[in-house]
Amino acid sequence: MGLLSLSCLLLPIFLSLNLALSTNSEGNALHALRTRLSDPNNVFQGWDPTLVNPCTWFHVTCDSNNHVIRLDLGNSNVSGTLGPELGQLKHLRYLELYMNGLVGKIPKELGNLKKLVSMDLYGNKLEGQIPKAFAKLKSLRFLRLNNNKLTGPIPKELTTLSNLNVFDVSNNSLCGTIPVDGPFASFPMESFENNQLNGPELKGLVPYDFGC
Numbered sequence: 001m002g003l004l005s006l007s008c009l010l011l012p013i014f015l016s017l018n019l020a021l022s023t024n025s026e027g028n029a030l031h032a033l034r035t036r037l038s039d040p041n042n043v044f045q046g047w048d049p050t051l052v053n054p055c056t057w058f059h060v061t062c063d064s065n066n067h068v069i070r071l072d073l074g075n076s077n078v079s080g081t082l083g084p085e086l087g088q089l090k091h092l093r094y095l096e097l098y099m100n101g102l103v104g105k106i107p108k109e110l111g112n113l114k115k116l117v118s119m120d121l122y123g124n125k126l127e128g129q130i131p132k133a134f135a136k137l138k139s140l141r142f143l144r145l146n147n148n149k150l151t152g153p154i155p156k157e158l159t160t161l162s163n164l165n166v167f168d169v170s171n172n173s174l175c176g177t178i179p180v181d182g183p184f185a186s187f188p189m190e191s192f193e194n195n196q197l198n199g200p201e202l203k204g205l206v207p208y209d210f211g212c
Helices: 002-023 025-036 084-088 108-112 132-136 156-160
Strands: 060-062 068-072 079-081 094-096 101-105 118-120 125-128 142-144 149-152 166-168 173-178 196-200
Touching: 025 068, 025 084, 084 108, 108 132, 132 156
Parallel strands: 068 094, 079 101, 094 118, 101 125, 118 142, 125 149, 142 166, 149 173, 173 196
Antiparallel strands: 060 068
């Protein structure tokens, strides 16, 4: 009987602890981002990882359920790398990291942000290829990766993003050809300028990644 009473006493404590850990997982992901970045302007002031959730943090917006839906760090003079932990922000809709000093590769885990509407990473020093995992972002409408140091072909898988309205990869070092299917049929050529691209895809005539 004593053991049963002890179990009844501990169960609410365990459930509360589990809920707190779950709620703060987004805070943990954002704090991990903070530790990766240099912040000379102190834009991360108030990012306290001990809080139940990050909804009171500067540059973070949450919905009514205290889920992070927007991260606004554009033009904040931060520098460093992005990590896979950003993929834990499952409810994120807007990722604004433009005009900073970000370097390294774009984490493929960003492809897990299935509610994402807008991703702005332009004006950094990001390298490597555009992740094919971005093809999982079916809600994505705006993808701006221009003015970086990206290489490789434009993933053909992105042609399945039927909601994509704006796509800009100008001023990189991308190679191969430009997709012509899906939303890519309507993107202006300015979105692809100043790369090493060989013009629109010529199906059946040259390989898609011709020149890479």
